[in-house]
Amino acid sequence: MELLIKNGQLILEDQIITADLRISKGKIIQIEPDLSRMENEIQIDAKSAYVIPAGIDPHVHLKLITPAGFSADDFESGSKAAIAGGTTTFIDFVTPEKGEKLTDALQKRLEEVKNCACDYAFHMSIVEWRDSIPQEMEACVQSFGISSFKTYLAYRKSIGIDFETLEKVMQTAKKLGVVVTIHAELGNTIDELREDSIQKGHIGLENHSLTRPDYTEYEAIEKVIGLVEKTQCTTYIVHVSTSKSLDLIAEAKNKNLPIFAETCPQYFSFNNEVYKGLEEEALAYLMSPPIRSESNRLGICKHLEKGTITALGTDHCPFKLEQKKGKIFTEIPNGAQGIQHRLSVLYSQFVINKRISLIDFAKLTASNPATFFRINNKGKIAIGYDADLIIWKEEKKPIAQIHEYSKGDLNIYKTLTSFGRADYVIKNGIILYDQEKLADYLPNGNYLFRN
Ligand code: URP
Ligand code: ZN
Numbered sequence: 001m002e003l004l005i006k007n008g009q010l011i012l013e014d015q016i017i018t019a020d021l022r023i024s025k026g027k028i029i030q031i032e033p034d035l036s037r038m039e040n041e042i043q044i045d046a047k048s049a050y051v052i053p054a055g056i057d058p059h060v061h062l063k064l065i066t067p068a069g070f071s072a073d074d075f076e077s078g079s080k081a082a083i084a085g086g087t088t089t090f091i092d093f094v095t096p097e098k099g100e101k102l103t104d105a106l107q108k109r110l111e112e113v114k115n116c117a118c119d120y121a122f123h124m125s126i127v128e129w130r131d132s133i134p135q136e137m138e139a140c141v142q143s144f145g146i147s148s149f150k151t152y153l154a155y156r157k158s159i160g161i162d163f164e165t166l167e168k169v170m171q172t173a174k175k176l177g178v179v180v181t182i183h184a185e186l187g188n189t190i191d192e193l194r195e196d197s198i199q200k201g202h203i204g205l206e207n208h209s210l211t212r213p214d215y216t217e218y219e220a221i222e223k224v225i226g227l228v229e230k231t232q233c234t235t236y237i238v239h240v241s242t243s244k245s246l247d248l249i250a251e252a253k254n255k256n257l258p259i260f261a262e263t264c265p266q267y268f269s270f271n272n273e274v275y276k277g278l279e280e281e282a283l284a285y286l287m288s289p290p291i292r293s294e295s296n297r298l299g300i301c302k303h304l305e306k307g308t309i310t311a312l313g314t315d316h317c318p319f320k321l322e323q324k325k326g327k328i329f330t331e332i333p334n335g336a337q338g339i340q341h342r343l344s345v346l347y348s349q350f351v352i353n354k355r356i357s358l359i360d361f362a363k364l365t366a367s368n369p370a371t372f373f374r375i376n377n378k379g380k381i382a383i384g385y386d387a388d389l390i391i392w393k394e395e396k397k398p399i400a401q402i403h404e405y406s407k408g409d410l411n412i413y414k415t416l417t418s419f420g421r422a423d424y425v426i427k428n429g430i431i432l433y434d435q436e437k438l439a440d441y442l443p444n445g446n447y448l449f450r451n
Contacts, residue, residue, distance in 0.1 A: 001429050004037050008046030008391065011053070011362045012381050021051060023387040026428035031383065042431075044424060046391045050358060053366040053379050054388035054425060055087030055343050059238055059262060059313025061335065062092055063112050068333040072318040072408040075116035078339055079445065081316075081405035082118050083432050085340035086390040086422035089119040089378055089448070091369075093150055095159060098128050102136040106144055110447065117432060117442035119388075121375065121450055123150040123181055126169050127159040134172045141176050145449030147374045148179045148236070153220050154288060156187035163223055170233035179372070181236040184220040184245075185212060185289055194330055203328040205282055206275050209290035211329075217289050218244040225252045225259060234258040236372065239315050241267045241289040243299020250308045260310040260372065261303075265345040266291060266336060266412060268300045274412075283324040284410035287315070288334045304364075305355050310372060312346055312364045314338035318408025337408040341399060343390075345413060347420040352394070374450040391424040403436070 003023040010017050010031065022030035022041075037043045062078040064071040073081065082090060096105035102124055109122060124146045126133065140146035151169055152160045161169075166182070173180045193211035197203070202210075221237060225248060228235045240246055240261045249261045266287070271294040274285040285291050303309055317335025324332050338345075343365055350356040356364075370379025377386050400414040402421075425433035432439050 001431070002038070002041045003387070003426070003429055004035060004041045004043045005046050005051055005389070005391065006035070006043060008049055008051035010051045010381055011358050013367065014359065016358060021381070023426070023429040026387055028381065028383055028385050028387050031381070044391065049423060050392040051381065052086070052358070052390045052392050053362050053381055054089070054390050054427060055082070055085070055365045056369040056375060056379055057082065057087050057090040057314055057316070057339060057342060058311050058369040058373055059264070059315050060090045060092050060339055061315070061317035064317055066333045067331070068319065068323045071333070071335060072320050073316070073339075073406050075113045075120070077405060077407045078316065079116045079118040080438060080442070081340040083425050083427070083442070084403070084405045084422070084438060086343045086392070086425055087118065087339065088388045088425065088427040088432070089375060090339070091121045091123055091148070091373060093125055094122045095125045096127060103139050103143065106140065106146070113447075116445050119427070119445040119448055121373070121448040122146065123148045125150040125152070125159060126161065128161065129165045129168055133168070137172050138176055141178055145451050146178070147450040148181055149173055150181045150183070152183040154183055154185035154187045154190060156191055160187040163227070166224075167227050167231065170227055170231040170235065174231050174233040179234045179236055181238055182224055183239070184217060184224055184237050186216040186220045190216050198328070198330065205279060205286055205329050205332060208286055208329045208332065209272060209275055212288065212290050214242045214244065214292065214296065217242050218248060221245045221248050225257065228252065228257050228259050232258065234260070236260045236262060236310070238262050238313065239264050239267070239289060240309075241292050241296065241300075243296045243303070246299060246303040246308050250303065253308070261308060262311045262313045263300055263304065263309050264313055264315050265338060265342055268297055268304060268349065269345055269413070269416065271297045280321060280325065283321065283332065284336060284412050286324065286332050286334060287317070287336045301355070304350065309364065311369045312342060314342045318406055318410060320409050324410070336412050337406050337410060338412065340405060341413045341418070344399070344418040344421055345416065348416070348418050352419045375448055376450070387426055387429040389426045390422045392420055393423040394420050397421070405438070
């Protein structure tokens with residue numbers, strides 16, 4: 001498809017310009033003040049709209065197997081929800097079984113991707129140590145373009161690892177020149193608090209957050225910073241949820257340590273009052289780490305404004321109410337829905353009121369995840385880059401009135417109002433979403449080899 005986008009305000013890497021943009025064979029080929037339409041081109045008028053790099057979500061869990069069944073979205077529904085919100089690329093995870101070779105787990109995961117309309121990559125999770133892990137990690141990097149490895153310090157009874165194992169993973173990653181991402185919560189402490197809570201008969205959902213107090217995150221991050229100092233491994237902390245954690249990360253960054261932070265919209269949109277309502281409502285917000293206090297929420301906003309945060313992920317991992325209800329708190333599957341609303345929630349809380357610029361918006365949602373996770377040729381509006389673009393309009397609408405493409409039935413954002421939305425979503429020069437409607441045919445996205 002050959003496209004000409006006229007009169008848009010283009011959000012470039014370091015400036016905003018009003019110009020026309022020409023797309024050919026899936027790439028951006030021309031950016032100039034006044035381009036004339038050629039015969040074979042479809043023209044879109046983007047007057048009074050922004051043209052923004054399409055979103056890259058660095059943290060999603062589609063078709064995640066849990067004891068409560070699969071998470072509600074597979075690659076088809078998850079990618080449709082992503083596109084409707086302006087995201088055309090995401091990074092999901094491979095989580096090997098214990099004893100399973102990393103590349104075998106990756107092959108299996110690749111077979112689970114069906115009808116995925118977004119481009120996608122995977123973070124490879126390291127769930128245990130064995131002598132062959134360094135060679136297996138190298139094979140992932142060389143043969144599959146995996147440039148990031150995920151570790152969990154939480155969930156010690158299943159996929160979580162200890163700090164000694166983490167150090168080995170970081171040393172190996174440093175040698176391979178790749179990145180380690182960390183779910184930083186003190187797993188052992190949390191397990192003790194959970195057991196104690198159950199012993200006392202405290203089994204309601206409110207105990208999920210009570211047994212994951214703030215310090216279980218920031219003390220884990222404090223220890224991780226020590227390991228970053230020791231190994232010099234480039235390290236990315238996923239879904240940071242407390243203000244103190246970000247204070248520590250900002251301090252470490254000031255010392256030039258290679259540490260980076262992600263947060264998710266749920267942590268700056270809500271406070272822990274969400275756990276006090278009806279059980280059926282509160283369950284939607286049951287996730288790890290949990291939604292924190294108002295002072296944490298404000299701290300995250302402050303750090304977002306001052307640039308401590310590198311990327312905004314969603315940790316999209318929805319479950320149906322049916323899967324979450326009627327369980328003691330330790331058995332409720334963790335995770336929430338969000339892949340469709342990441343851009344509009346950030347825009348509505350930070351751009352519309354000028355707390356961050358549109359350039360920072362594009363960095364947080366697209367260009368930083370692209371650069372950091374080596375997604376080449378995406379995340380920027382520049383000649384030669386993939387034509388993955390959004391035409392973005394300001395419009396006020398309650399999120400509850402927006403059509404949801406996720407198969408989850410617990411939309412945590414339904415009480416909020418959106419002040420901006422993707423009007424057109426274009427991937428590799430193809431229009432996938434056009435004025436609140438997905439295209440009838442969505443071509444399959446590509447696996448992204450990252451190097
Ligand atoms: O509660 C969460 N975050 N669920 C998804 C899995 C994970 O821990 O990232
Ligand atoms: Zn996650």
